[in-house]
Amino acid sequence: MYQYDEHDRKIVSERAEQFARQVERRIEGDITELHFKKLRLQNGLYMQLHNYMLRVAIPYGLLSSKQLRKLAEISRKYDRSYGHFTTRQNIQYNWPKLEEVPKILRELASVEMHAIQTSGDCIRNITSDHLAGVARDELEDPRPIAEIMRHWSTFHPEFAYLPRKFKIAITGTPDHDRAAVRLHDIGVRLLKNDAGEVGCQVLVGGGLGRTPVIAKVIREWLPKEDLLSYLEAILRVYNMYGDRKDKFKARIKILVNSLGIEEFTRQVEDEWGHIKEGAMKLTQAEIDRVTKFFQPPPYKQLSDSDAQLASLRMSKDRVFGRWAQHNVELHKVPGYSAVYISLKTVETPPGDCSDTQMDAIAALADDYSFGELVVTHTQNLVLPHVETSRLPELYERLAKLDLATPNINLIGDIICCPGLDFCDLANARSIPQALEISKRFEDLDYQHDIGELNIKMSGCINACGHHHVGHIGILGINKRGEEAYQLALGGAPGNDMSIGKIVGPAFPPEKIVDAVETIVKRYLEVRSSEDERFLDCYRRVGMEPFKEALYGAH
C-alpha cells in the first residue's frame, strides 16, 4: 500500500497543528461558530445531535493492521471504545471532545492517517472498489490513480469552498462496478480504448440525496495523463456556475441537468482546452512511481483453489458452508481468496466495530492477509489475501469474535445511516429498525433461501444510507410529527444502476418490519426459480404484486 514520504508526513502533521490553532482561536473568540463550522467540517468534525462526531479518512478503504490498531486505541482513549465504518469507506467516532480532537489528529498522523476533507463543501475522500487489486474480473488496479487524485485534491487551493460537497469514486473493473461510481459527483472507470490502452472514462453528475441522479458520461476515454486536468476543468466550471443560493440545488448534478449534459460538456471541454497541456498533465514517471506502492504482496506459489472453495461451500457444517459461499470471494491469484468480515449482526448497528474487535481483526490481517484489510462501502471489512486452504481456521477465529455471520449481500447485510439516534438532520430512527429487520430474518436458512437482497435505509432525504439504490429502500420521513417509513423497490448501485420506486403510503415504525416481510414473502411466491434474485424478479414482474401484497386490492 501507499507509504507516506516526508512531504506527506509534513502535510498531515501541519494540518493537526493548524487545527489545534483554530480550536484555540475558537475558544478565544477570534473565530465565530459560523466560521468555525466551515473549518471544522473540512476536518471531518460534525456537530451531531448530542455531541461532535469525527470522521477519519480511509483513502479507497485500504488499511494496514497497524492503522487499525491505532483506530482501536483512539476509540479507547478518546471515545467509547468503538468506531463506525461508513458508506464512504471511512470511520467515524461519535463521542470525541472538541479540545481532544487535535490530539486525535496527531495520533492519526503517526500512522499516516488524517481527517482532511472528510466533510464540508470540498473534494471528499476518494473511494474505490473494495476488491481493488485482487478481483478476478478487474481490468487494472485503480488505487494508484486514486492515490494520485488524493494528492491532487488535498488542500487544493481553488476548490476548498465549492457550492457543495464533492465525491469522486473510481473503479478498475468496468464490467462489475463495486464502487457505485454512477452515484458520485464524478465517477471514473478505467477502460481500454480501441488501441488497447487503459485510460479513464469520466462520468459526471451522479448522486443521491433528495434528487437521485445517475451520472452521465462526459468523456468516453482519456489517457491517464489527462485525468487531473480534466477533473480540474469540471471542478472549475462547477465552482463558477454551481448554485450557491439554495443548498438543495447546489450539487453538480443539478448544474449538469439544468445546462444539459451537452452544454455542460461543451463548457468543460472549452476550459480543458486551456489547461490540458499545462502543469496538470501527469507524467508517466509519477504514475509509475505511485503504482510501485501497489505491487502484489509476496504471495506463495499455490495451485488453483476454485475446486477447493467449491467443496468448502458444500461443507457438512452448514453454517461454515454458507459462510464460504456468501463471505468468500474468488481471487485473481491461484490458491487465494478474499474474505468479507461481516459487521452486520442483530445486536450492533451496521458498521459498528468495537476496539477489541478492531484489535482482533488487525491480528487476523497480520496472520492471514499480509497485514492489509479494506473497508467496503456496504460497511463491512475485507481481508483481501487469504490462502483458501486456511479458510476453515480463519472462520473459527472470526466466529469466536462474532464476525462470521454468513450474510454478505443477503437480507441481514443492511446499509443504514446513523438516523435520529445520532444525527440532527434525521427525521426518523434507522438503527433500531435495521436491527429489528435483522432479527426478523435472523434464521440463516431463511436468509440463504431468500438469496441476494440488499436493504438500504436512510433516516432522512439526504440519503446517507443509499436507500435510492437498495433492492428494498427504506426512507424515514416525518409524517405529521410522527416517524414513518417509505418503502421503495428496485434500486441498484452497480453497472445496472437504477433508482428505486416508492411503493405507496408510508408505514409507522411498528409496521415497517412486517411490510418488509410481506414483500419478501411475495417475492418467494412469485420468483420464477430459486436462482431468480429479488432484483431480477422485481424487474420482471414489476411493482404490482408487491403493492397488492402490501396494500390489498385497489
Next chain:
Amino acid sequence: MVLIKNKQVVTGDPWQYVADDQPVPESGDIVVGFSRYDRDSVDYTKRSGRLGLRLDPEDDLLQVVTHLDCVSLVTINFPKFGDGRGYTKARLLRERFKYQGELRAVGEVLSDQLFYMLRCGFDAFELAQGKSVAAALAAFEDFSVKYQAATDEPRPLYLRVQRGEPRA
C-alpha cells in the same frame, strides 16, 4: 480594516472604495464595483488618479478582462467566507489573462483562507474587522508542502522535489 500586502501589514492605503450609490470623485485612486463601472456613463479616463475594480461573485470575468489595461488594482470580494468563486477568478486573472497588478481579497477574509488565496494569486488581503493580525500573518505558513501546481507554483510537488519510493 487591516491591510496585508506581501505578507506584511501596510498602513496608508491610497485606495478609496467608492460605494455603488456614491458619486465618483474627480481625483484620487478609487475602487469601483465592476457592474457599476460597466454601466456608468462616467468617463473614467478623464479623471486624475488611478482606477481599481471590485469584482463581485456574480461578475462575468470575460467581460472584466477587456478593461484590465486601464486598471491598477483588482479587488475580489468575498461577501461570504464560504463563497469560493473568487479563488477561480483570481487564478484565471493571473494565469490566463496575465494580470500583473495588485490583486486584493476583500470582504469576509479570515486568516484561515490566506494560504489558499496566496496560492491562487492574491498578493493583498484586507482582513475582516476585528480579526487577529498575528494569526493572519502566521497563517501564510500553515503548510510548507503544496501538492498541486497553482498560480504560485508552476509545477506539482512531484516535479519540484524527489518523492518517496516504496520502503521494504
